[in-house]
Amino acid sequence: MGYLGEFEQLILFAVVELGDDAYGGTIREAIERRTGRVVSSGAIYTALGRLAERDLVTSRIGEPTAGRAGRPRKYYSLEAEGARALSATYSTIQSMAGGLMARVTELAEGG
């Protein structure tokens, strides 16, 4: 199954949130809206490409739209394998962080 990097997790969570409307542009916006991080479209497609090679997401080409000079969108959806990987990675982080966040916060504040 393999471990997911932080950026890959962000992308997969965005795909979950967006459902049928998950394509590069909306994923980028979702990440920016929720985390404040501005990421490039190229980075998102590169990461999605890696995830697709690992069968964690699948893509389909949408209908051409008028607003994009007739260029279609490439929609992504989360596969069961992807959902498992996301869940496992998130759980790993949570287990590892369990009971430690108070100390981390303390250290971060110079304590």
Place this chain on the structure above:
Amino acid sequence: MATDSRVLRLLRRLAALLIRGPEAVFIRADLDDATERDLERGIPMWRAQWRYAVNVLGSALSARPARWRASRLGVSWLDVRIGLRLLVKQPGLTAVAVFALAVGIPVGLIPLHAASAFEAPPPFAEAEQLQVLKNINVATSRWEAPSAYDFVQWREELTAFSALAMTTRGASYNVIAEDGRAAPIRGAEVTASTFDIVRVRPLLGRTLIAADELAGAPRVVVISHDLWQSRLGADPEVLGRSIRIGGVPRTVVGVMPQGFLFPIRDHLWIPLRVTAATDDHERGRPRIVFGRLSDSVSPEEAQAELMAVGQRMAIASPETHGRLRNEVVPFTIGLFGAGKEGLRGEAGFYGFQVLALLVLAIACANVGMLILARTATRSGEIAVRTALGASRTRVVTQMFTESLVFAVLAAGVGLLIADQISSTLFGWLLDALPYWTNFRVTLATVGWALVLAVLSAGLVSVIPALKVTGKAVQLNIQRAASGRSGVRFGGISSALIIADVTIAVAALGVAVGLSDGLTDIQDSRGIQAEQFLFAELRLPQFESGSDAAAFDEGAFELRLREAQQSLLQRLAAEPGVQGVAVGSSLPGMDHPRSGVEVDGIEHSEDFGDIRVSRARVDADFFDAFGQPVLSGRGFDSTELAEDSPAVIVNTGFVDRILSGQNPIGRRVRYATAADEEPGPWYEIVGVVGPLGMDLVDPGRAGMYHPSAPGKLHPLRLAIHVGDDPESFAPRLRALTGEVDATAIVWDPKALDKIVSFDAKIVGWVTTGAMALVGMLLALSGSGTYALMSFTVAQRRREIGIRTALGAQRSNIVRTIAKRALVQLGVGVLLGMAIAGRVLFEFHRAGRIPSQSPLLLAIAMGVGVMLLIGTLACVVPTLRALKIMPTEALRSGA
């Protein structure tokens, strides 16, 4: 699309160029989507564009590259990324190569950039319709200012122009505001049509109108925004206020918008009254006639019509117009007196361009050497890739792209530096140039820089790439396996090292020689100029803008004489003042020149073939400068009249015109045309040494006339006050104020800061040339070091074998150094020969006073290059010797 703008279209093109790979089409479509949504959310356009640009760059760096294939352009993004990685991986090489091209590319651009800046059209609507109408003297090929008669004729007859206007240029007016403060202000007399032609509306009030030009019309003035702010307190009720200009009260009728300083850097505009009858006595004042072409009329059609009118005028008045040819020239070019083609049409321009490109070529040669060295280390990798199926074109393309990366980087760095320094470099010129002239880097310059970057990348990469791919694959792989470079470039590297050393030695030689010539310019005044305070005194009512009727010449002369005598008396009584010289021109300033005839000397048919600098000076002039009269006598107070026949000449006159003969008692007069009445004879009564009449050519012949108080205006003073002369300026102002409250002391400064225009140009060219040779030296030095140390480092294996076989260290060093020293020696000899030749030419032209700097220069050139060469040779050899022989052999280094 609603989200369209010029910037966005440009960014889209950039995206198409930079974002490659299988997802590129989706990424680019998403970029557009994101921008559209940004704008819908109310984000300002500039911010949406900024976000788009950031996204493009981020995507370009992170998107998955296209598969291993050259794109349609032959350049793939992967190659660019490899190039970027190499930049970081080899910082030394990157620094040297970027430095070389960051110097070479902007220098290569200077001529084109300067020409574009000088010829930029004025910032008016449809500026290309603005054309200057010129008279050119066919005999001398010089521009002649048009007369009022010309203007009136052209205005009546030409239909190609919707309007014509005439303006003076280069005039200063003494402006006295209501508070009584006087200050010199640049301004122009213009016909009212000027404002219709430039199509600029006033900020307040009105511009000039035709009625203002009529005789007896109220005296009015339109002022600049700056003048309104600085002298009139930005008074909103300024219209109707009166200011005295050149002694004449004028009513302010309009204020122009901020930044409008037409035609050069002028702050006030007064009506120019033009009638054909005011012709002859006005001729010779610097004026421009310009107009706006009628719609759909081309400059060529206007030119044809002007020629036809000109021919009619030549037939009507052959004595004044028979020798004239007419030209219609774009406005800014017309201001400079250059030909129709502007600077690009000047003969020197291409020479300058070739020189500048030569610097770039040398930079390219040096970078090429470094690339060659780098390529040699990669010959194994390239051989393997070739064996795996990469074509020669593919490999060459990759190497070109790698070079392109740092060429573009270097061009960017170079342009940034050029942008910062060009204002300083040309700043001293700006005062004489129109206000819209700007030497900042423009989009066109960036475009040219990119073209040069591509050309440079081609030049520096193609030879190494062809060389490294030209070898048999088998051999290269074998060599790669044994750890050796497959490329030997002894011949090329030797030639390049020799060329580099030659250039460096020659450059240093010429630089030292030139710097000596520059020092000479400062010294050629023949006085301790840093001990004198220079000041120019002006009294109001003697300005070119004042009406002749309001000006009483006799009364003014009397006033001037009283002011001069009174000021000189007060200065003489001042403690610390050791002397005061008064003259029409002072040492180091521009001196007017005229052709002369000397009694008893044969002259050619061409009158005025002997030209001398001239000045009018007071009786104490030579004493004040501590310059004794070498033979004969000085002026006595009885001969200070305007028509005195006594003149004093300088030693340049005696040497060059009289070939050393005794000048005392010889007669001289100003040359006139054959059909003109000759002027009066003057008698030479004394000889003085060179006194800075020509800083560039100190030996130039010069002649001094005596001048009585009240005859010179403006009055130029050199006050000998010893060290720190500028500290005396406030006292001088105070004394002048006591003598005449309206007198202006113009820009007092130490006399050594006054440098004639010629000398400024020579100084500028010399400084530029020195900077250029400095760059050449740095380029050659770094190139030589890099290549020599690389070739020596390549012989580490050989050094290892020799050490293993028991060779002595001193023997090894000698063997390695031998080849390097031969290369250095040949380069030094060639460089010395070139430097010697160049400096000899300078010496022969009288620019360098002695031979000594020549020897010093060459010695320095040789010394510096020997040092660089020895370091480049010895350091890697010693490093190689420190390695154990077995290690050197095993690593195959």
